[in-house]
Amino acid sequence: MTTTRVPMERKVLSENDRLAADLRARFRDNGVFCLNLISSPGSGKTSLLERTLAAFDPGRRVAVLTGDIQTDCDAVRLARFGFPVKQITTAGCCHLDGRMIERALADWDLAAIDLLFIENVGNLVCPTSYDLGEHAKVVTLSVTEGEEKPLKYPGIFFKAELMLLNKIDLLPYVPFNVDMARRNAETVHPGIQILEISCTTGQGVDAWLQWIEARSVSSRAASS
Amino acid sequence: MHELGIAGSVLEAVRERASRESARIVRVGVRIGPLAGVDRNSLSFCFDAMVKGSEFEPLTLEVEDGASDELALTFLDLEDS
Secondary structure (H helix, E strand, C coil), X not given: CEEEEEEEEEECCXXXXXXXXXXXXXXXXXXXXXXXXXXXXXXXXXXXXXXXXXXXXXXXXXXXXXXXXXXXXXXXXXXXXXXXXXXXXXXXXXXXXXXXXXXXXXXXXXXXXXXXXXXXXXXXXXXXXXXXXXXXXXXXXXXXXCCCHHHHCHHHHHHCCEEEEECHHHCCCCCCCHHHHHHHHHHHCCXXXXXXXXXXXXXXXXHHHHHHHHHHHHHHHHHC | XXXXXHHHHHHHHHHHHHCCCCCEXXXXXXXXXXXXXXXXXXXXXXXXXXXXXXXXXXXXEEEEEXXXXXXXXXXXXEEEC
16 A cells, blocks of 8 residues: 655645636626625724714715624624615625625625625624735724734734724723734734724714725826 | 634545545645634534544644634545555
8 A cells, every 4th residue: 555645736725716707807807896894793894984974075986895704783884875785695604705795695796885884794804814805904893892803813914905994983081002003013013004093982983984995096006 | 613614624625536536535734824714623523523423533633823714625644444
């Protein structure tokens, strides 16, 4: 009996990467700018989207896919703004993958969408591994979670282009060191962009909206 | 706990290769970087649980440390009987 070792250099998630590449091509062909929003549960992803959608003109061609393990609570919250919103219920799965996005988009006309938000399942670990064809990952960290999160969950802070430091209206009430949080994020990801916001008071939301506009313009310029 | 899904993806790759091989696949190698967000012990646990009692027996998993966010299949050991 002989054993032969066959080298096999390929990504474990090559099937998801193939789906993500298809999605990326469809986004490019239809002029869709897509952001993948990731955070732990309760950091404020849905509140951020509420603030964001509320700021847009009714004619804005924006849409949202929102992922949760159970319930359509988030989709109900976000549908109030009049833009297309679809809930993806993962039934136990801790992240969204390329196949779920492909299915969710099947009956949407991408040519009618300029800006697509994907609100991932609340989780700082698993969504990190699954490319959804997005232009950028945005991680939200709230001041009630502790400034060491970037060091504890380096993967997502390494892959996110932007970190939103949310709930800064609570800074007077919680022991959170903003400088240390920024340093920790920059240790894991030198050059990560950081914005401080409060979805309760609206502080910093304008800077977030400007970031979206600037980033979508640069992605269009890069793909044309 | 997406290690179950990762283990499933590893087994899918093995299955796909096995369909083209006459020899039995007895070991598969995976390399995991520190930023991949995958726990090696959890992956091994899920992998062994999925293999047990399945068509893949007696397949085993070998995990080595990789760089950055790498999550790669590295080798297959084929056994000629």
